[in-house]
Structures are given as C-alpha cells and as structure tokens.
Amino acid sequence: MAARSGRQFLDRLSAARVHVEIQGETLTGRVNEHPAFRNVIRSYADLYDMQHDPAHRDVLTYPSPSTGQPVATSFLTPRTPEDLDQRQRAFKLWADRSFGMLGRTPDYLNSALMALAAAAGWFAQADPSFGRNIENYYERVREDDLLCTHTLIPPQANRAVSGSRQAGGTLMAHITKEDDNGIVINGARMLATIGPFADELLVFPSTVLRNTPEDRQYSFACAVPNDTPGLRYLAREPLDYGRPRHDHPLGSRFEEPDAVVVFDDVHVPYERCFVLGDPELCNGFYTRTSAAAHMTHQVIARTTAKTEYILGLVSLLTEAIGIEQFQHVQADVAEVITTLELLRAFSRAAQADAEPNDFGVLTPAWAPLNAARNLYPRLYQRFPEILRKLGASGLMATPTLADVTGPAAADIETYLQAAALGGAERVALFRLVWDTCISAFSGRQALYEYYFFGDPVRMAGAYVSSYDREPYKAAVRAFLERP
Numbered sequence: 349m350a351a352r353s354g355r356q357f358l359d360r361l362s363a364a365r366v367h368v369e370i371q372g373e374t375l376t377g378r379v380n381e382h383p384a385f386r387n388v389i390r391s392y393a394d395l396y397d398m399q400h401d402p403a404h405r406d407v408l409t410y411p412s413p414s415t416g417q418p419v420a421t422s423f424l425t426p427r428t429p430e431d432l433d434q435r436q437r438a439f440k441l442w443a444d445r446s447f448g449m450l451g452r453t454p455d456y457l458n459s460a461l462m463a464l465a466a467a468a469g470w471f472a473q474a475d476p477s478f479g480r481n482i483e484n485y486y487e488r489v490r491e492d493d494l495l496c497t498h499t500l501i502p503p504q505a506n507r508a509v510s511g512s513r514q515a516g517g518t519l520m521a522h523i524t525k526e527d528d529n530g531i532v533i534n535g536a537r538m539l540a541t542i543g544p545f546a547d548e549l550l551v552f553p554s555t556v557l558r559n560t561p562e563d564r565q566y567s568f569a570c571a572v573p574n575d576t577p578g579l580r581y582l583a584r585e586p587l588d589y590g591r592p593r594h595d596h597p598l599g600s601r602f603e604e605p606d607a608v609v610v611f612d613d614v615h616v617p618y619e620r621c622f623v624l625g626d627p628e629l630c631n632g633f634y635t636r637t638s639a640a641a642h643m644t645h646q647v648i649a650r651t652t653a654k655t656e657y658i659l660g661l662v663s664l665l666t667e668a669i670g671i672e673q674f675q676h677v678q679a680d681v682a683e684v685i686t687t688l689e690l691l692r693a694f695s696r697a698a699q700a701d702a703e704p705n706d707f708g709v710l711t712p713a714w715a716p717l718n719a720a721r722n723l724y725p726r727l728y729q730r731f732p733e734i735l736r737k738l739g740a741s742g743l744m745a746t747p748t749l750a751d752v753t754g755p756a757a758a759d760i761e762t763y764l765q766a767a768a769l770g771g772a773e774r775v776a777l778f779r780l781v782w783d784t785c786i787s788a789f790s791g792r793q794a795l796y797e798y799y800f801f802g803d804p805v806r807m808a809g810a811y812v813s814s815y816d817r818e819p820y821k822a823a824v825r826a827f828l829e830r831p
C-alpha cells in the first residue's frame with residue numbers, strides 16, 4: 349500500500365476490534381461510529397485525503413524507497429536541506445488544517461519512527477535483531493501508512509517513588525513473562541492520546557530509569573496492534589458534546605480523546621520489540637537517536653500554526669468590538685506576535701544549523717528546538733488568558749445556533765451586533781473564541797500544551813544541567829578579576 353486516503357483509514361478502523369471503556373460502555377470495535385470519536389476521526393480522515401489532493405500531494409508525499417509509490421513525507425529520512433524543508437512544509441500544511449489543535453496527527457510519531465529506524469545500529473548494540481526490528485517496523489508503518497499513538501509514563505499513584513516501586517511494582521506496565529516467541533506485559537501506562545482510534549500503540553520509555561536489576565522489567569520499547577487481546581483503553585469523558593459546528597466549532601472537529609492504557613497479559617512477539625530489559629538504552633532512546641529533535645521539529649510547525657490562529661482570532665475580536673486602539677490591548681496582541689516570531693526564528697535556526705547525526709540523518713539543531721520546547725508550554729497559557737480578558741462579557745453573550753436561527757434572531761441581530769459585525773456573525777466569532785479559551789475543549793488544549801512533551805519543571809531541570817554555561821561563567825569571572 350502507499351499513502352492512505354481517508355476512506356482507507358476509515359475502512360481499516362471499522363475492521364479493528366479495539367477495546368475501549370467509555371462512560372460505562374464497553375466498545376470492542378466500530379469506534380469510528382461512536383459519538384465521542386466520530387467527528388475527530390473525520391478530521392483525521394480529511395488529513396489522509398489531503399495526501400491525494402493534487403494541490404498538496406507533492407508536499408505531503410515522496411516516493412517510497414522500497415516501492416516508488418507515494419508515502420507520507422513525515423517518513424522521509426532527511427539527508428539534504430531540501431528534505432528537511434519538505435518535512436517542515438508537510439508538518440505545517442497538516443497543522444494549518446486544524447489550527448494546530450490536533451496534537452497527534454500521524455506526522456508526530458512518524459518522525460520519531462523515522463529517526464529511530466535510521467539509528468538501527470544503536471538498537472543493535474544490545475542485540476542485532478533489535479536493529480532489524482525497528483527498521484522493519486518503520487518500513488511497515490510507512491508502507492501501510494498506519495496511525496500510531498504512544499504511551500510513556502507510569503500511573504500517577506505515588507510520584508514520591510519511582511514507577512517500579514508503586515504498589516509493590518504491579519501498577520506500571522512491566523514484563524511479567526518471556527517465552528520463545530515474545531514477552532507478556534501487565535500493568536498500566538497513564539495515557540495515550542487518540543488511543544481509541546489509532547492503528548498501533550507504541551509502548552515507549554519515558555521517565556529516567558535507574559539502572560538497577562529491579563528496573564529491568566520496566567525497561568522496554570515495543571509496538572502492538574491496537575486491537576491486541578488484553579489491551580484496553582479507559583477513555584476520559586468526551587469533550588465533543590455532539591453539538592452543531594456553530595456552537596462548538598473546535599470541539600466538534602478536533603477533540604482528541606485521551607485514555608489510560610491497561611495491559612492484561614498482552615503478548616508481544618519479539619519482532620515487535622526494540623529494547624528489552626535495558627534501562628540505559630531506554631534513557632538514551634530519544635536523544636541518542638535524534639527522535640526528540642525530529643519530533644520537536646514537527647511540534648514547532650504545529651505550535652506555529654496554532655499561534656497564527658490565535659493571532660488571527662484575537663485580531664478579529666479586537667476589531668469586532670472596537671478595542672484595538674487601547675494600549676494594553678495592543679500589548680497583549682504584541683505578545684502573541686512576539687511568540688509567533690520566536691517560533692518562526694527557532695524553526696529557521698534549527699533548519700539552518702542542521703547537521704548530520706551519527707547515522708547520517710540531517711538533524712535540525714537541538715538548541716533552538718529545545719528552547720522552543722521549554723518556552724511554549726508556558727507561553728501558550730497566556731493565550732486563553734488574553735482572549736478571556738479581551739472578550740470579557742462578550743464571551744457570555746454567546747447564544748446557540750438554535751437561538752440565532754430561532755425566535756431570538758431579531759434580538760441577537762440588534763443587541764449582539766458589534767462595531768464591525770452583525771449580530772449573528774458576532775455570535776459565531778465569539779463562540780469560536782469561547783471554544784479557544786473557556787470551553788472544556790480549550791481547558792484540555794491548555795493542559796495538553798503544558799504537559800504533552802513532559803513536565804516543564806523537570807524539562808527545565810534537564811535543560812539547565814545539559815546546557816554548557818561554562819563560557820559565560822568564565823566571562824563573568826574574568827570581569828570580576830579585571831583590574
């Protein structure tokens with residue numbers, strides 16, 4: 349197969365028997381028909397369709413190295429600046445489609461798999477079969493254009509101890525058995541966004557593991573089909589309320605479900621294992637392979653798209669109600685512009701300073717990407733705050749479509765008009781602002797931006813300890829010693 353269409357994505361999903369627990373209901377397939385998932389699944393299908401759109405296919409696909417058929421650009425192993433540029437343009441094109449609200453578009457984990465497979469030699473140091481496994485797996489996902497989700501962190505029972513020490517070590521997903529064919533996993537991982545409708549689950553390492561014998565059974569990386577027996581998802585309450593697009597413009601399109609992942613005697617064949625019983629390799633998984641850099645390259649394109657959306661939205665809001673001329677309003681809009689330009693600068697710097705890694709993969713420079721990764725979780729939190737502050741009571745004057753088209757239509761047209769908009773238009777705009785800064789959907793977006801890449805507090809700690817500050821300390825010391 350090659351790059352999938354939306355129809356092909358939906359057909360595969362209809363046949364999958366994914367086990368999802370949601371609001372007291374047990375699903376064992378047909379998740380694409382469930383009201384909690386069907387709208388966002390349609391948005392994903394739309395992304396797959398874009399790969400076949402003559403206007404986009406040259407950016408979104410490239411010829412498969414094994415078949416020559418078009419496959420998704422996010423699998424392209426970059427060797428030249430043009431390759432990196434095509435990857436960036438493909439990321440941005442998809443991100444623009446959802447204004448960056450879809451965090452788990454396939455390109456996020458495709459980028460990780462591309463980097464991991466290119467670093468097959470690094471996996472092979474433990475056992476040559478692991479190197480082959482990651483290469484074969486990447487090729488399979490690329491050729492079948494599968495949608496992956498991933499799950500990393502242990503359940504949040506007691507963060508005062510390591511995952512392997514929670515509840516006697518039983519909670520965190522771990523290897524309970526090995527047989528001639530593979531491993532058996534039991535326990536849980538905290539979360540997998542889009543888990544209910546992905547094709548594949550990547551069970552990858554996360555928090556730094558101590559290199560002790562006790563940590564070995566928690567130290568692995570593997571991949572399982574999403575409908576593997578014994579695998580089940582505990583989905584949170586959906587934030588898509590099945591309302592008309594007018595009322596819930598973002599939530600009715602882009603509500604990505606999050607779910608706890610439970611492993612109940614899940615058997616994983618060896619050919620789907622990439623690291624086994626090796627805390628040291630787990631700890632180097634993302635950095636030594638450059639997977640973190642390629643994932644962040646995708647993320648920065650998405651967050652740029654999101655920030656462009658916020659700038660457009662806040663500008664329409666301030667124009668609509670005639671508040672553009674106030675200086676504090678301008679200061680807030682300037683803050684959004686500054687964030688946008690920062691992201692663009694980081695992205696350009698990362699590409700301009702790209703260098704081949706140990707495996708010959710042209711890798712965007714980590715320093716600007718790492719700066720973006722550390723900044724955006726905090727900067728994004730200001731956007732809903734700014735929108736709430738500038739929207740004020742207008743965010744509560746937000747009748748529904750039934751009102752706009754019903755008996756209240758005349759009142760709405762008269763009393764909800766804005767300086768630059770008629771009443772119905774103003775309501776449509778303010779509902780979009782509401783869904784960006786007040787709705788449950790928007791709250792989850794803010795939480796996502798803060799945490800999806802890890803805890804910003806601990807990321808900052810790692811940032812500080814890995815940053816070479818010696819030259820700057822030396823310069824200050826030299827100044828202090830100047831006569």
Ligand SMILES: Cc1cc2nc3c(=O)[nH]c(=O)nc-3n(C[C@H](O)[C@H](O)[C@H](O)COP(=O)(O)OP(=O)(O)OC[C@H]3O[C@@H](n4cnc5c(N)ncnc54)[C@H](O)[C@@H]3O)c2cc1C
Pocket residue numbers: 497498499500501504507538539540541542606792795796799800801802803805806
């Ligand atoms: C919307 C959303 C989607 C997500 N999607 C996925 C996904 O698809 N796959 C996936 O694997 N993960 C996913 N995550 C999880 C994400 O990786 C974690 O939220 C993140 O790593 C932080 O871990 P935690 O949530 O367990 O927080 P915790 O570790 O429980 O932290 C809770 C609080 O305690 C503090 N704290 C805890 N331990 C320490 C410590 N040792 N030192 C300092 N402070 C500490 C933290 O700073 C934080 O304030 C998602 C999270 C969210 C919110």
